[in-house]
Amino acid sequence: MSTTADVVIVGGGIMGVSTAYHLAKRGCRNVVVLESGEMFGLGSTGLNAGGVRYQFSTAVNIELSKLSIGMMERFADETGQEVALRRCGYLFLLDTNDDMRRFEGNVALQNQHGVPSRVLSPDATHELVPEVDLTGIIGATWCPRDGLVDPHGLLQGYISCARHLGVRLETRSPATGIEITGGRVHRVVTPSDEFETHAVVIAAGPWSAQVGALAGADVPIQPIRRQIAVTNPIPHLRSDFPFVIDFTRALYFHREGAGILTGMSNRAEAPGFDTTVDESWRLTHLENAVARLPMLEEAELLAEWAGLYEVTPDDQPILGRLPHADGLFICAGFSGHGLMHGPGAGLLMAEEILDGSAHTIDIEPFRWSRFANGAGAGEFNVV
Numbered sequence: 001m002s003t004t005a006d007v008v009i010v011g012g013g014i015m016g017v018s019t020a021y022h023l024a025k026r027g028c029r030n031v032v033v034l035e036s037g038e039m040f041g042l043g044s045t046g047l048n049a050g051g052v053r054y055q056f057s058t059a060v061n062i063e064l065s066k067l068s069i070g071m072m073e074r075f076a077d078e079t080g081q082e083v084a085l086r087r088c089g090y091l092f093l094l095d096t097n098d099d100m101r102r103f104e105g106n107v108a109l110q111n112q113h114g115v116p117s118r119v120l121s122p123d124a125t126h127e128l129v130p131e132v133d134l135t136g137i138i139g140a141t142w143c144p145r146d147g148l149v150d151p152h153g154l155l156q157g158y159i160s161c162a163r164h165l166g167v168r169l170e171t172r173s174p175a176t177g178i179e180i181t182g183g184r185v186h187r188v189v190t191p192s193d194e195f196e197t198h199a200v201v202i203a204a205g206p207w208s209a210q211v212g213a214l215a216g217a218d219v220p221i222q223p224i225r226r227q228i229a230v231t232n233p234i235p236h237l238r239s240d241f242p243f244v245i246d247f248t249r250a251l252y253f254h255r256e257g258a259g260i261l262t263g264m265s266n267r268a269e270a271p272g273f274d275t276t277v278d279e280s281w282r283l284t285h286l287e288n289a290v291a292r293l294p295m296l297e298e299a300e301l302l303a304e305w306a307g308l309y310e311v312t313p314d315d316q317p318i319l320g321r322l323p324h325a326d327g328l329f330i331c332a333g334f335s336g337h338g339l340m341h342g343p344g345a346g347l348l349m350a351e352e353i354l355d356g357s358a359h360t361i362d363i364e365p366f367r368w369s370r371f372a373n374g375a376g377a378g379e380f381n382v383v
């Protein structure tokens, strides 16, 4: 069946549904979201750790966190959906002089942007997290305003409000073709439908390179497996236990329910779409996790899973219009920290599409053209 839409969004994760909601809120309601899965949020959005932080190394990411976390604070009032924003704080543990210097610089930058992060000595770190074994740690950075949010609440809030505003959201609808005529996007094809349109947004997370290829666009985003384990309740685990990251080991843990959620990124993981749990990495992960947080020794595992980071060469997202065809846009490649930036990214995409250019934040460092012009240093605080 052929239908006309003002905007077709490919991908029903946080980026797709946030963009749809912000378009509809601005009055652009003839919008279609195509999701290939049986449900929304089965991609990275449903598989992440729920972390929310201001502690980034680039001004643009700090500003995007300020914008997005501010939107989360107002989310329940705006959408009627609770998202359980909890300010437990993020603690980055550091064990090299180089990282110490980098993170001191990052804190100075964050402070310039009004973020109350600070550098901690090992003693001050021990006072904050006496449960953590700090062997080898020479300092830390801490921001008490960082924390956690409920990913499903964010996703559901945007889906139900977008639907209410008239957006058509389709599951089991993979985009299989994006047709370009005379240099403009013209049609999106699924196995059962065709949508005539002048605007297409690639919001397919780790699958964005494949979707870009449908339109002849080279999108440098790679899927990289990342896995998580969650324990059963741990007696006496305090309710304000923070989000702790051992930066050198890319190891992290935070309170999840009455237990602990922990992850550790395998920096040697090859790109690919396999999301089975890697058993040998699991052992490495749990060994390192118990060494840092000895209370885990007695804990039983409740659940574990693997998902995909959507990684760009500089660990920064790709946002805005693409030069390959008029009317072709992208909102993807958040490199493992996209859930927290979903609200702001959707608002910026709506501005880019409706106003010609995003303006609440200058997204120049996120534009695809940076790769052609030689990308800058990118984001350093990646876990």
Ligand SMILES: Cc1cc2nc3c(=O)[nH]c(=O)nc-3n(C[C@H](O)[C@H](O)[C@H](O)COP(=O)(O)OP(=O)(O)OC[C@H]3O[C@@H](n4cnc5c(N)ncnc54)[C@H](O)[C@@H]3O)c2cc1C
Pocket: 010, 011, 012, 013, 014, 015, 016, 034, 035, 036, 037, 040, 041, 042, 043, 044, 045, 046, 047, 048, 049, 050, 051, 052, 173, 174, 175, 176, 203, 204, 205, 206, 207, 211, 226, 227, 228, 263, 306, 307, 308, 309, 310, 331, 332, 333, 334, 335, 336, 337, 338, 339, 340, 341
């Ligand atoms: C283990 C793990 C931990 C993480 N922890 C955090 C964290 O603590 N904080 C944080 O902010 N971020 C975290 N992230 C990253 C975060 O989850 C992602 O950055 C974010 O969810 C990306 O959202 P998205 O909408 O771009 O992608 P996705 O949620 O993957 O959505 C893309 C959607 O596109 C669909 N799709 C693909 N191809 C097609 C097609 N051809 N047609 C139609 N639909 C298609 C997919 O089915 C998918 O649903 C983590 C990720 C992982 C894997």
